[in-house]
Amino acid sequence: MTVTVWISRDAGALALGAEATAQKLLAAAQAAGTAIRLRRNGSRGLYWLEPLLEVECAAGRIAYGPVTAKDVPGLIDKGLLRGEAHPLRLGPIEAHPWFASQQRLTFARVGRIDPLDLDDYIAQGGFRGLRRALEIGSAATVNEVLESGLRGRGGAAFPTGIKWQTVLKQPAGQRYITCNADEGDSGTFSDRMLMEGDPFSVIEGMIIAGVAVGATRGYIYLRVEYPHAYQVMNAAISAARKAAYLGTDVCGSKHAFDIELRLGAGAYICGEETSMLESLEGRRGEIRVRPPLPAEKGLFGAPTVVNNVVTLATVPVVLAQGAAAYRDFGQAKSRGTLPLQLAGNVLRGGLIERAFGLTVRELLYDYGGGSASGRPIRAVQIGGPLGAYLPESQFDTPLEYEALSAIGAMLGHGGVVAFDDTVDMLEMAKYAMEFCAIESCGKCTPCRIGSVRGAEALGKIARGINPEGNCSLVEELCDTMLQASLCGLGGMAPYPVLSAMKHFKEDFAKRTAAS
């Protein structure tokens, strides 16, 4: 009898040795004379348990983890392939409290299926959303997305339905769907996990968008730092084309739609939508002044939908289950579920998809189990390098758009990075300015010059040179950047700086005393 074993090929799992585990398993099973079928999936998102191994038994998929290559022979001796007891045995992963308490809609298939197996995808609900969109037609599809309350998960949180409606209203002609897969924020990896774990959901979301707004061509702009996602996405596009989900006649309908995958080239600013469009057109990723909005005049001057990977992969869920079912999750103006990414100095990091409303503290301690170092968590940064730092006193804030905005923070792409009490917040503030200087596109002065001057002034504070004067200089600079930058890079880089100065005064005062 052949035993089926699942080991992830997600980049995070590979970074922790999944490939060595897989190879060892194949060799050990052969030596033991047991036939196995090794299947590769995305990650379940419990990264502290990777490499995670799941064995298909009568009782379901029994997980073991973390299983390194050197654990494999011992595990096989103890009956791994029959799902027997072992200290590394976790049971069915879906019953694990860390997983069972989640509400996985967008990530429903990630880790459960072979990402490149179309039959797996269809068997688990794939293309149901597309079929419904084709049935109800363009206007009703846009309306469904509008009614669902879905907001852009890339960071700006703009209502997706309104974007689509704007494109739909433009005069007839060429229109484009672009998928922003330039996931550059530190602490975020949900786009990567989706592309590596369930690429057809991204493709399906783009096709639905194309049907909804009357676009026949889509582009995925993927960052070059994700070679694994590139391979999987490329293979998935080919498979979808072969099965006629992409091409001149999508699913036998009269709609034509095809996708081209383009690689970025290591510029953080290209995650900003207009800069991404410039880059797709083959130019320097300098941002465009708005208006006109991309929905009116976007890629190659045509009306363009720009949506993030998670947003697009959520669209099939909205269509398949209905706007009302999706909107029932969440609270206030944050509807649906949010894939949170817990990272940095935590014991149990990974992907947690739940309805909006979980507090920072619940995330850090109930899921994260506190810091990895065992020291107190002193600060968290939410929403990437342009997100504010929160002190412990703000940990009861719910992770939703309005609540975070009320305390001068932002949810962004849902990445949460924890720091223990060894963190030097002056260093982090300085880093925020340095990062902005490295990644500034150079088009506007507040960002290009402000970030360089900001890093210099913070460097002086660190060396004890006129700390008070330099602190007020930084504040003034931040004000100029906030008010006068053309886009979110210069316009938001002040958030981590000002929040660090406000909530962690002692790190700046220490230098004051030293001078």
Add this chain to the structure above:
Amino acid sequence: MTAAEAPKPISQAQKDEILAIVACHKDQPGPLIEILHDVQRSLGYVPAEAVPLIAGALNLSRAEVHGVVSFYHHFRSAPHGRRVLRLCRAEACQSMNGRALERHAMKRLGIGFGETTVDREITLEAVYCLGLCACSPAAMIDEEVHGRVTPERLDELLKRAGAGVRP
């Protein structure tokens, strides 16, 4: 310490290769970055001589092409070492001692970010997020990813990669 010698002039075969790549992409809308990716994949870098060739074929100015090459961190104007070590410098990795790992790598290899060892074995590059933030600090050797990298683990990886470390 750094092997910063000027790259050798490119051969006629390499010029032909560049022109073939351009011809391949010419009819695509907005092809420049795709072309640069293919040139770098094929030659290992984007030589200065490629700029006028590409500009001429796409009917762009040399300044426009140079502007694009120099804008993107990924494109190199000189060949890299036999292997490329990328260390993530972003916040999540910093929260897990990434800074100490950076210092260790620089000391061990005797080079800074953007530099190549004298024996041309390894190039050290900074990267801002590899999306491996739940297993920080992260590194990538060519396209092979590694998580929870300690200084000791990095030494092992470098040794396995065949890159000599500074005695």
